[in-house]
Amino acid sequence: MxxxxxxxxxxxxxxxxxxxxxxxxxxxxxxxxxxxxxxxxxxxxxxxxxxxxxxxxxxxxxxxxxxxxxxxxxxxxxxxxxxxAKNDAGRLKIAATAPFAEHAAGRLLDLFTKRVPGALVDVVAEPAEDLAGLLLERAYDIALGARPPAAAGTPGVEPGLESVPFLRYQRVFVAAATDPLGRLHGPLPVGRLLRRPWFAGPAGILDSSEESRWLASLGVVPEIIRLSSETDALAAVRAGEGVMLALGHIVRTELVSGALLRVPVAGTPVPGLWWASTLDQHRTTTMAQTLQRFVGTADATAAMVARGGSRGLERRGSKFHVALWS
Structure with missing residues (x-):
């Protein structure tokens, strides 16, 4: 053998x-x-x-x-x-699902590298359905964002992995401030929006997400227009081209100022969780465990939901990388 x-x-x-x-x-x-x-x-x-x-x-x-x-x-x-062992002991290879990479990874990992001496990170956005395999193959040390879905027929998380929830979020329907939807009183059935274009970032609506499960419970399968980022999707919504299930803390300021309006759809806001996933504790690295613990701290949460959105995201080819700076 x-x-x-x-x-x-x-x-x-x-x-x-x-x-x-x-x-x-x-x-x-x-x-x-x-x-x-x-x-x-x-x-x-x-x-x-x-x-x-x-x-x-x-x-x-x-x-x-x-x-x-x-x-x-x-x-x-x-x-x-x-x-x-000699030159790269503090390097972390991080996989992130696209919404987390865009909206939280930059600020979180900027703070982490300042707090943990010697920590170096490389972050690539990967599809949620690939995370379990990539972690088990040790292509990455830790995955942030969506919880890695287990293999078909296997309840919970994939065996051999440990997933810890660290940030609750909400998705809300938004439209342009001048959209006629703003004159309607809720709660509106989601079917009222099916004739409108639905915009999203490059990941669309993840199959393993609470948003996807919510739509499945309603028997609704909207046609999603995927753009290169959720920021671009929001720009299309502001221009009056359609609607979007946006992260509530990202659009909060625009909702308050009236730049965007919240569409009162029944069943929204849709709650969700972001997770930090590693191999089980006997096989993961010390630095991955350190980050997994750090993401659940109050300081990390404050950094991820800070006003002004994310920073440090750039696109190379078909994948996203997070470049950090002090």
Missing amino acids: TLSQLRTFALVARLGSLHAAAAALGVSEPAVSAALASLRQDLGDPLFIRAPGGISLTPGGRALADHAQNIVGLADQARWEVNH
């Missing part, structure tokens, strides 16, 4: 397909089959059987899958710590 074989099996078990695992590893499918054949022979168990659309693990395969993921994770962690 080799680490390479375990890595291959762990990926096959997670993806449910030899073909998908081969593509992820950048090798041929026969190479994956050969690695698994050696593992099956060594352990005396078929580990999986072919099934429509992929594979189905045997009881022995399910038992091995957990061990394989842990062993591969520990090996990757050891390699990372050895490679970074």
Whole structure:
């Protein structure tokens, strides 16, 4: 039994397909089959059987899958710590969902790097549905924003991860100050808005979010126009082009000044939570644990909801990076 074989099996078990695992590893499918054949022979168990659309693990395969993921994770962690022990011990690789990256990451991590000597951060916005896999593969140390959704059929958080809620927010419907919706008295059924364009940032309305669950409970599937940022989406709303489910603390000043109006839709505001997620405590890094604790402090909350919006967000290619400064 080799680490390479375990890595291959762990990926096959997670993806449910030899073909998908081969593509992820950048090798041929026969190479994956050969690695698994050696593992099956060594352990005396078929580990999986072919099934429509992929594979189905045997009881022995399910038992091995957990061990394989842990062993591969520990090996990757050891390699990372050895490679970074001298020069990069304080560097954090952070994945953030797009709304958090845009509206809170800059101020939060600016404060964190000032409070924690030696802390260096690199932040990339990633899709919520990819967070669990990216953390388990150790592509990132911590994920901020949406809670990583568990695999289909698995309740709660993905096994092997620890998610801690740290900031409550509310989404409210907003429209331009001159919009005729402002003359209507609520609560309005959400169906009244379905003929209007709905704007959102690049993530749209996340499937794993409270906003998505609220819409699903109403049986409503609006057509969402995604723009490059929620800031651009708000600009379109101000111009009278449509409506938006905006973060309440971001638009509070404009609602008070009358630059935007709140549309009194039944069931709103929609509450939500942002989460800090890491590998479980036995496998995560000390710096990731430090940030996970820090995000729940009063100072961190004050920084994230401070007036004036976020700062430090720039876009490179198809991903967002947060550049921090003092």
